[in-house]
Amino acid sequence: MRSADSGAGARTAPEADSGAGADLHLVLDGAGNRREQLMRALRDAISSGRLSPGVRLPPYRSFAADLGIARNTVGEAYAELVAEGWLTARQGSGTYVARRAEPGAPTPVRRRPPAPRRVVHDLMPSSPDASAFPRAAWLTSARRALSTAPSEAFGVGDPRGRHELRTALAEYLARARGVRATADQIIVCAGFAHALRLLGACLRGTVAVESYGLGFHRDLLAGAGLDTVPLTVDSGGARIGELPGTGADSVLLTPAHQYPTGGPLAAERRAAVVDWARARGGLLLEDDYDGEFRYDRQPIGAVQGLDPDRVVYLGSASKSLSPALRLGWMAVPESLVDSVLAAKGVRELRSSALEQLTLADFIACGAYDRQLRRMRQVYRRRRDQLVATLAERAPHIGVSGIAAGLHAVLELPPGTEAAALRSARRLGLALDGLSDYRHPAAGMPPRDGLVIGYGTPPDHAYGAALDALCLALP
Structure with missing residues (x-):
């Protein structure tokens, strides 16, 4: 008082x-x-x-x-x-x-807002099955990490991230993704979007992006004062041959599994983009989106392994574990480390040190590999079920891209995407149209399609979700 x-x-x-x-x-x-x-x-x-x-x-x-x-x-x-x-x-x-x-x-009169259409089946892409989070194994690692954490772990955080996690990531990424980086080149962040914001502060000029991709990634780059120009995407990924004509100084790609169309970057294009970066003195930002989830063969290694001095590798735990962890990482060329850290600030403000220590233990004890193997089986089964259901009930609808990731694109007859989305919403289906991902300046004619995420629904609800999807298709 x-x-x-x-x-x-x-x-x-x-x-x-x-x-x-x-x-x-x-x-x-x-x-x-x-x-x-x-x-x-x-x-x-x-x-x-x-x-x-x-x-x-x-x-x-x-x-x-x-x-x-x-x-x-x-x-x-x-x-x-x-x-x-x-x-x-x-x-x-x-x-x-x-x-x-x-x-x-x-008593004030409260007007009831109009009720939004209820979502019965969530087929939005990019999300893992939240019910599959490995709670028991994560709790074991959390207890072990907490009991062995040094006292300084409870002080002001290092902007690079905990050394234990950076060391574990350097070993894991080298073994599983072919990434060549020391722990000192690994920078922990709060996910891909955070990483892109930090890199946006370090880049200049124009960034080439894929003609189909996430609009909010383009918005993040625009917010940093960077222009984006699209590269045409086909079954072999982005057409790298278009890069010299863009005037871009850097390029953002999803080489392992193009998001959202689903093709990997062809081998000759992987080599070509590295050659372009060397000749231009530019950078490739490699978004290794769900690179660990390949179902028809062993995952292809990261492009970063071809030239660690010209490629920034970006990954996160969002698809492999959960977006709720808010943990991601960058493998940064030595020449760029100081600039990224300057953009991040003098202390860690976003990622919990205890979560970092837990993930470090989770990787080191083998639990991360076991979780990935388990979820590969789950997601492969769901993709196979999607393909089989369509082949039986909607054989005129094709599924594009490779057997990988947590989503698939259904190719629709021209001019039918908008009607299919309206039907889906009436049936309580949440999903995306392919047109939502198209760069505004893309030169190729738009493709009609639906982007279907099969990671989110729990197993017991997945069959009913596919039944509703088939009813929505043209």
């Missing part, structure tokens, strides 16, 4: 018994005598909701001492507010905010 002339905050001190009343903060505004000021401050606190019905007020003595006013003044203010109906007094028990502190106050 603060009186207008005291210049210092006065707060009720807890008394010996548990029923001493709530701590309050009141401002006495100086108009009128002290009793009137106190009554006005209490009415304002009650009517605004800061003092809820049933809250016990401080006893006269402690309240008066905190405010620097006479005890009788507090008693008189309480008595008048009781008479007005704002407060209630219980003999031997104290003074409370009345249950009906505003007698006769009209």
Whole structure:
């Protein structure tokens, strides 16, 4: 509580018994005598909701001492507010905010907003099966990480990320993805979007992107003052031969599994983009989106392994574990490390040190590999079920791309995408149209399609989701 002339905050001190009343903060505004000021401050606190019905007020003595006013003044203010109906007094028990502190106050009429169409089946892409998160194994790693964490782990975070995680990632990425980077070149971030923001602060000029991709990635680059130009995408990924004509200084690609159309970057194009980066003095930003989820063969290694000095490798735990962890990583060329760290700041502000330590243990003990093997089987089975269902019930609909990732694109007859989306929404299906991913400046004619995520639905609901999908198709 603060009186207008005291210049210092006065707060009720807890008394010996548990029923001493709530701590309050009141401002006495100086108009009128002290009793009137106190009554006005209490009415304002009650009517605004800061003092809820049933809250016990401080006893006269402690309240008066905190405010620097006479005890009788507090008693008189309480008595008048009781008479007005704002407060209630219980003999031997104290003074409370009345249950009906505003007698006769009209009840506001609340208009019910129109109910959105209910989502029955979530087939939005890019999300893993949340029910498959390895809770028991993660808890085991969390306990072990917490019990062995050094004391300095609970201090100000290193902007590079915990050394334990960077070391574990350097070993894992070399073994599983063919990435060549030391722990000092690994920078932990809060996911791909965070990484792109940091890189956007380090880049200049124009960034070439795939003609089909996530619009918010283009928005992030635009927010950093960078222009984007599209590269045509076909079954072999982005057409790298178009790069020299764009004037771009860097290029953002999804080589392992083009998002969303689904093709891998062809071998000759992988080599060509590295040659372009060397000749241009530019950079390839390699988004290894679901690179670990390949079902028809062993996953192709990262392009970064061809030239670590010209490729920034980007990955995250969003698809392999959960987006809720907010953990991602970059393998950065040595020449770029200081610039990225300068953009990030002098301390870690986004990624929990305890989550980083847990993931480090989760990788080191082999639990990460086991989870990936398990989820590959789950997602492969779901993709196979999608393909088989379409072959039986909608054989005119093709599925583009390789057997990989957590989504597939259904190729629709020209001019039917909008109608299919409307039908899907009427049936309670949440999914994307392919046109949502097209770069505004893309030169090729638009393709009609649906982007189907098969990672999100739990197993017991997946069959019903496919039934509804088939009803929505043209």
